[in-house]
Amino acid sequence: MPSIKLQPHCSSPAKATTTTPTPNNPLPALLQTPSGLALLELQGTINVPSGNEEDDLDHSTSTENPASTFETPIGKLMFPDYSFHNPDDTKWMKRAYMYVGRYQRMTGEVKKLPRPIAVLRKRHASEGEELEVVEIVRYKIFFKSRPEPVTNV
């Protein structure tokens, strides 16, 4: 099977959000994309206590059943200099915080990607193997430093 097709568009653009009404996207406008997908880069990784990461890749069966998905709160994202009233001013991009739990904080920034990144995934309900471009992302939230302790949120 030497050839796999890569479809330029998502078969069902709202696939990620069809099960519930489209949630409000709380990110700064610059980071918002039509599909709602955004990129976050971390030094290190997010360890979630329940289970190991390998199990996560077994998504094909479980994502079809929304009841089986659940969210674990990790912390908060903050863009302290961002003002909803002045979205064109990009100075706010220089500073972003990510709180891990309540007492640790990472400092980072929002960066324009040197080259845009296409987010691909396997197309569901198609004959044979097929990929599709779900979104093209141009910015990322980037935390390159380790978390530091904070006493006072």
Add this chain to the structure above:
Amino acid sequence: MSTQDSRGILFTHTRPQEGFRLLELTPELEELLTSKDAPVLELKSPSTALAQAVIDPTAHDYVNLCTPTQTYRIRQVQSSNSLHILRPSRGEISQADIKVVEEDAGESGALNLPDEAVTAISKCSSTLELHIPPGGFSVIPFLEKSLRLYDRRSDDDGDIAMGGSADPTAPLGSKKMRSARENVYQDIPMSTAQCEQGWMELCAFVDGAEEVACWRPSARSRLAVWKRLVDGAILQGIDLEKQFLVGDLWKSVVDDEEMELPFPRALLEAVVRRICIADERPPLSDDIKWASFDKVECTQWVGETYLAATAPTTSSAIGRSELLRAWKDCLPETWRGEVALSKLPNGCYNSPDPTTICFVEPSQRQPTSKTASAPATAAKAKNTRNWHELLKGRR
């Protein structure tokens, strides 16, 4: 929303995670994918047989990303950082859990609402990057291995001639020819446009006389077609430098006395397509009805083909003066002045000793800079971000 800056956005991790891949786009690809009628792209790798026959020294297993016209090699780049894909949360989180990250009663006086949350749905530890190797991709070796060699001269006895009782002049429908070509391209890890270009370059053709098969003519057969074509044109008074009907040329080539055709019409058309003036060349999907030849380019092609047919290796090298004489003899009277060794394409010949000359296979030639196209340099400039590349350069 206007107060989000002071409150922050709740950040969660969704389980189970989804599977995504990240592909870094080149500017051309971004433009293509964001255009209104974005084409379907293909991830291609050679068929097992072709991968063994055409070995890429730089990569063992590989996958190429092909647009309709361009080919990129995909490289998986691991990162020590992890890239998470976020999306707005659907609020599948209990208020009680939020206490982990939010004080029970902050001075802002409110907990985050679940709909003001983003959640990580996927983690990628590698991205796919695209590059074009210096020198680009060559489709010719793949086509040479995929197509059957057609090596019959018109003066051979017709024991293995194609054709037979079925009306051999009836050309295969263009639809059938196209699907035969596409079958071949399927196993070649390059874009369709690059495959078509290589197909044209080799004068490859589809013949359906007995069974539908794809052929590439040997240099000997191409030369035979050319000689026959010149004879026919002279006999019928066709001026090859002015527009002529390819159908007329075919009629001039077919000798009514002969029962057998000298070669399939598709082969004549393939040769005409190869040497006709490039601006007037129709795409392979269209029939070639009209053509005209450029004296200079045509002479060059004939010289190279003659050399490839008569002196393919060092051991079969021929005298230079012999080549020039024979080369002239292959051309119409008025073109003979064009013949000179300097007119042969760069690097296409070798001289085992000062008086002899032999052909050099395209794959053996010194790489010329013209194949390294602009996208390659663009890819190179980008690679400096990659520490693997940086270190490689320093070694």
